[in-house]
Amino acid sequence: MRANRSPALSPCGEGTVEEERRWSWWQRAVIYHIYPRSFADSNGDGVGDLEGIRRKLDYLTWLGVDALWLSPIFRSPMADFGYDISDYLDVDPTFGTLEDLDRLIADAHARGIRVILDFVPNHTSDQHPWFIESRSHRDNPRRDWYIWADPAPDGGPPNNWRSVFGGSAWKFDTATGQYYLHTFLEEQPDLNWRNPEVQAAMLDVLRFWFARGVDGFRLDAIWFLIKDAELRDNPVDPDYTPDQPAYRELLPVYTSDRPEVHDILARMRQVADAFGERLLIGEIYLPIGRLVTYYGCRHRRELHLPFNFQLMLVPWEAQRIAAAIDTYEALLGPDDWPNWVLSNHDRPRVATRIGEEQARVAALLLLTLRGTPTIYYGDELGLADVPIPPDRRRDPLEHTIGPGAGRDPCRTPMPWDTSPYAGFSTVEPWLPLNPDYPKRNVAVQRDDPRSMLSLYRQLLILRRAEPALAIGSYRPVSATRDLLAYLREAAGRRLLVALDFGGREQVFTTTRFTLHGRILLSTHLDRAGEMVSGSLHLRPNEGCIVALAAH
Structure with a gap:
């Protein structure tokens, strides 16, 4: 028996949910995640760009999303694609x-998007002027803007910390005789967020973009922001198995999720x-019990939405x-707002993980759970990961971790129509198109x-029309083994x-309530208006939304 969600205490142990709130x-929005290199190419170089995104705003308005999240578009040598x-x-x-970018923001805002x-606060490029200064001399004023350390007695790295992207997290700099820390690629040196000047400079970056009209930020790898001041070795993970990436051989207790991170987020x-x-x-990427602490407390708020990746994991x-x-609902405090996501630019797409039939069920789940959902571009078409030939692979993980580790398959171009190059570009795109693009495209x-596109659009229309879906309460309902059921309710609906x-x-x-009502939407898009009484028959891989009669 699944327990009802009752108003939970916040991590600070305060309060209950108010009946009325602003x-x-x-909280009402549906976010649409765009990987800019792969959305639309406006200038014929095979790579997506901001003008390409701007030209597709009418599509996004038609689809019904409320916000765009763009993967990095700042100046970069592109060692890790931005x-x-x-x-x-x-x-x-x-x-x-x-x-x-100004035009894109203005035109998006004009459409209510x-x-x-x-x-990316954890690290910069090694070509950033700050790092160029930092590595120029041990006495440079910006030396302490990054994390430098002397070699171990044997001349090797200062400790056993490992890069998420493979190998040691330390790179030796021969000119100054010290190592610098890079949690990811060696071209991505970690900033020293214990330095107040670094904090001030990076907070000014946020102010610059907020003043320019940006509505928010997704903060990359935020749980890595602070490292242990004593540079202590990470302990060995007793549960590690050789089939896992080498990074997981150690528990990152001194390199991630440090308590001081919360002060910076505040x-x-x-x-x-x-x-x-x-x-x-x-x-x-933390266990859910740790994730929810990043909301902060009522007297000191942190993130509005710590990304909840459970539907991917x-x-x-x-x-x-x-x-x-x-479990997630029970852990949320009264001021915490849930969020959900099915795919992103780092993980296999939902259609690849569970198949296209269940991807339709997943779409209905994503857009009817309590909280803010994020759609990854192309998921609304049922786009799957695209096999990338070895000579077309671009992700640096192919070299640092090994063949097949790259994220290119989930970053391929958006197919818009049946024309050559799927309407994405007028030339060969930077990554291969999905082979089925003549049939799987927007047009x-x-x-x-x-x-699938019609299903997503109908779900978004319904979500906008039904406060119960956008902001209503969530109550689980017991169901048999292969069924998942729950109620959403607002204002008596x-x-x-x-x-x-x-x-x-x-x-x-x-037996919890009288099952009598009308189907609003089925994943098969063929049962709207059908009356239900006593029981709801579901076909294989089907999901339904039923408006229950007033009680």
């Missing part, structure tokens, strides 16, 4: 100009709040997903009333969501 735009920033205050020429940028939140309703999202089984939802699916995770027909019944 909802922020980001996650190695050399200038936080300018746009990389790959994507256009600062004026192009917010713009969220990707901020300062970032103060900056955001000074500009009104601005949003801070945090990339954090938990095995795709009804009871496992149900338990994950209930074809837009004209098909039962396509009750909606039942029932999802079949199995490949066979299911019948949902309950």
Whole structure:
């Protein structure tokens, strides 16, 4: 029996949920995640850009999303495709100009769409002027802006810390005789966030973009921001197995999730709040009990949305997903707002992980759970990972970790139509297109009333029309093994969501309430208006939303 969610105490142990509250735009919003290199190419160089995104705003308005999150577009040598920033205050020429970004923001705002940028605070590029100064001399004023340490007695790295991208996290600098820390690539030296000057400079970056009209930031790798001041060795993970990446052989207790991170996030939140309703999202891969601490407390708020990746990580089984939802809901404080995501630029796409039939069920789940959902571009088409030939692979992980470790398959170009290069570009794109693009593209699916794209659009229309889906309460409902069911309710309106995770027909019944009402939407897009009484029959891989009769 799944327990009802009751109003939980916050991590600070305060308060209950108020009956009436003012909802922020980001609580009602659906966020759309764009990998800019792969969305739309406006200048014929095979790489997506800001002007390409701007030209597709009408599509995004038609689809019904409320905000765009762009992976990094700042000036960069592109060692890690923009996650190695050399200038936080300018746009990389790959994507256009600062004026192009201004136009995109203005045109998005004119359509009621917010713009969220990707901020990379843990590290810069090794080509950033700050690091060039830092490595120039031990006595340089910016030396302490990065994390430098003397060699170990044997001349090797200062400790056993490892890079997430493979090998030691330390790179020896022959000119100054010390090592610098890089949690990721050696071209991405870690900033020293214990230095007040670093904090001030990076907070000024946030202010610069907020003043320019940016509505929020997704904060990359935020749980790595502070490292142990004593540089102590990380302990060995007793549960490590050789099939895991070498990085996981050690428990990163001294290199991530340090308590001082929360002080910095509180300062970032103060900056955001000074500009009104601005949003801070945090990339954090931690157990859910640790993740929720990044909301902060009522008297000191941190992130609005620490990214919740459970739908990408938990095995795709009804009871496992149900338990994950209930645990998350129980851990949230009264001021904490949930969020959900199915795919992103670092992980296999949902259609690859669970198949296209269940990807339709996943879409209904994502857009009917309580909280703010994020859609990864192309998921609305059922786009799957694209096999990349060895000679076309671009991700540096192919070299640092090994063949097959790259993230290119989930970053491929958006297919827009049946023309050569799928309407993404007029030349060969930087990564291969999905081989099925003549059938799987926006133009074809837009004209098909039962396509995946039509399902996403109908879900977004319904979510906007039904406060119960956008801001309503969540209550789990017990169901049989392959079924997941829950109620969403607001202002007396009750909606039942029932999802079949199995490949066979299911019948949902309950003694908790009278099951009588009308189907609003099915993942098969063919049952709207059908009356339900006593039981709900679900076909294999089907999900339904039922408006229950007033009680």
